Amino acid sequence: MGEEVKVDKWGYEVNTSSDACISAINAYYHQLLIYGRERSVILEAPLRDQHCVLANILAAHFLCSADPSRAPLHIQAAKSRLQQASAYEKAVFDAVSCLISQDRDDDLALELHSKLLKDFPRDLVSLKRAQVFCFYMGRPDLSFNLVQQVLHENQNENYIYGMLAFSLLECGQMVDAEKAAKRGFEINKQDCWSQHALCHVLQYECRFKEAVEFMEECSSSWSLCSSFMLTHNWWHVSLCYLEGHSSIRKVLEVYDNYIWKELERPDAASAEVYLNALGLLLRVYVRGHAVVFEDRLKTLVSRLTDQSTWYIEWHLDLLTIWALASTGELVKTEALLQGLKSRLSRMSKKKQQTMQRGILLAEALYEYGRGNHIRALELLGPDFNANHCKMIGASDEQLDVFNELWYSMLLSTGQATKAIEVIEKQVKNREGVPFLWRLLERGYSMTGKQEARVAGEKAMALETSYFK
Incomplete structure (x- = not known):
């Protein structure tokens, strides 16, 4: 040469x-x-x-x-x-x-990236590319292995600890994830991926006010971020307000001024904005705030019917199915659902098996959107766990809304005993979420249990503890 x-x-x-x-x-x-x-x-x-x-x-x-x-x-x-x-x-x-x-061949693509990183461990862009690939495979364990493979060669490098932190938190290792995210933030206060990972941890641990204050303080560094990263970070902020039982008007303000407003920028990537907008809208609908956001959902759906953002990402397609179905666009919904099934049929047998859960979730969201909760529950099955649907390209935090949706449908169809069983397990993981205690209160009341009063008191105390 x-x-x-x-x-x-x-x-x-x-x-x-x-x-x-x-x-x-x-x-x-x-x-x-x-x-x-x-x-x-x-x-x-x-x-x-x-x-x-x-x-x-x-x-x-x-x-x-x-x-x-x-x-x-x-x-x-x-x-x-x-x-x-x-x-x-x-x-x-x-x-x-x-x-x-x-x-x-997914296995070969991963093997080639692993070999590349073994021979050239300082290439953090190839690490990032491989981690994104693992994310869409639904395999955070493989993502963690890759970053561990090159960490020694990049001990004090910019961006490496944000990558480490995200893989750790997706593997459920929140203590280590927080340490890694803080290390990344120490190296570079502008590192949005380290900021994002730390917010994930704070949010999971129900430190909602701390998460909001941290992210809003960092937000001035997001103006040059992609449409996805900018609106996704604001999605996290809005979710912390929602989970911490702040005024719904505060959630609306974030949606209007920081998520939807991104579309006014000439270089905005609309699909990336829609993903975060829909993720928030489904959350507020599940939590009973449909009326407040009804006009926003209709406006968004009017942009989804032209099909220009279909089949870009499975996660976006699934949220689109819910939005279309819930606003009566059933012909469009069925077309999108059939399109996903057609794409599934062209995949390898191994990939089809992996994505089958994604198709079942898509069908359930279609039924949920049009109000058929019994059929939606049949599709999800009695042992549904949204964390088993990572292959749609979503984090645990993004998937959690599907668990909340499942809990709510169990209660709305009179399956209070089952609902109590699964919600009690989730409360052990995230005891500080007021909404979970409200669901428990409802379930206990339906079964005539005295615990309903205690659950209600717990919910009320939490609802006033984060944002006064």
Whole structure:
């Protein structure tokens, strides 16, 4: 490679003679790690050096979601120059090309990323890419293993501890997750992923006021974040207000001013905003605040019917099914549901088995949305646990609404004994959530148990303890 060898941000060799190409690649790394809005900067790299393998394969990966029709050109450009590529570039090419292939082998894609990180452990963007992949596989344990694999080589590096913290909290290790998130925040106060991970922990532990104060203090650093990260962090804030029994008007204010308002920005990614908007709307509906948000839901549904944001993410599709069904758009709902089933039928047998829970949840949300709670419960089954549905691409916190929905339907269909059994288990994990105690109070009352009064008193005490 001679004079054409340069090094990227990680210190790994890249076969290019263009400083501008390397600069664009490094800028792309930065954008990915900060969840920035300028990830398209990677398209500048192959313009500066059309033969650079790394530039082309990273551009192809970006285009697979941004503009899929343009990706094959860059894949072919990278493939045609592989013989001239560095060992690092070849490893990235192998891992990414497997990841974005039409008939992807998930196990092989993970294996190739693991090998890449073993040989080139300072590449935090490949770690991030692999962790995102694990997230959509519903395997936080594998995500944790990957970050552990490279942690020694990145002890004091920016962004590594946010990645560690999120994998830890998704594995239920909240104490260690909090330590990792705080370490990441110490290294870089602007690291939105460390901020986000710490909020997850505070929220799970019912430290709602502390979470809100922390996140609102950090919010000035989110203006350059992607539509997803910006609205997702505000989704967490609104959820803390909701779970901590703040005024519903406060939740409405966050929705209007910080989530929905993102759509006014010319570079907003609408699907990313809709995901967080729908996630919040379903929460408030389950908790009995439908009237307050009814007009907002109708406005959102009017944008979902054109199908432009269908089939981007399973999680978004499932929330869309609920929204469409609950507003009477049954023909559209059935079309989306059938489309998901069609996509499932084209998957490998192994993938079909994994995603079957996602389809059942989609069908249940359709029935729930149109008011058929008995059928929805039949679909979910007697041992439903939303945490077993991670493969739709959702965190435990995002999935928790489906558990709340299940509890509420059990009560609304008269299955109070079963509801009490499962809610009591959840209360042991999150004793500080007023809504859970209200559900228990309702269940105890339905079965004539004296514990109803105690549960009601507990709920009332909690409702006034966080936001006075």
